[in-house]
Amino acid sequence: MSRPPLPRRWRRSRNWPRQQAAVEPLVGLLGDPDATVARSASLALRDLGEKLRRDGDAALVGRVAVALRGLLERSRAPGMEEVRESAVDAMAPLRRQDLIADLQRLLSPRESPRVRRNAIRALAQMGVPELADPIVTALNDPDASVRQEAA
Secondary structure, three states: OOOOOHHHHHHHOOOHHHHHHHHHHHHHHOOOOOHHHHHHHHHHHHHHHHHHHHHOOHHHHHHHHHHHHHHHHHOOOOOOHHHHHHHHHHHHHHOOHHHHHHHHHOOOOOOOHHHHHHHHHHHHHHOOHHHHHHHHHHHHOOOHHHHHHHO
C-alpha cells in the first residue's frame, strides 16, 4: 500500500510538536529545484499555517513567509503556475502584514487567473478593511472566476 501525499498525512496528524518540528525542513524543501517537491512543501505548510500562526514561534512564521516569498520569485518561469498558486495558498493562513504588498502584486493581469484568485482569497483572510479596495477592483478582472472570487 502506498503512502498518502504529504499534505494529507499532516491533516490527519494531531501531534503539533512533531508538526512544528517539520516546519524548518519543509521551509528548506521550498528551495528544492524539483517543482513537485517545492509545491508539496508549500501545500504542507499551508495545512500547518493556521496552527503555526496561532501557536508557533513568531520568528519561525517569519522564516516561512520569507521562504514563500522566495518561492514566488523563483517560480515566475512558464509552467510554474501550480507552484506559484501553492505558495500563495501557503501565505494566506499566515496572515502576515509584510506579505500584503506581495499579494497585491499578484492581482496583476500578468498572473494566471488561479494565482489572482488565490491572492484575493489570501487578502480577504487578512481581515484588514483597507484591503477591500484591491478586492473590489478585482470585480472588474477580465476573468470571470477572478470576479467571482472577489464577489
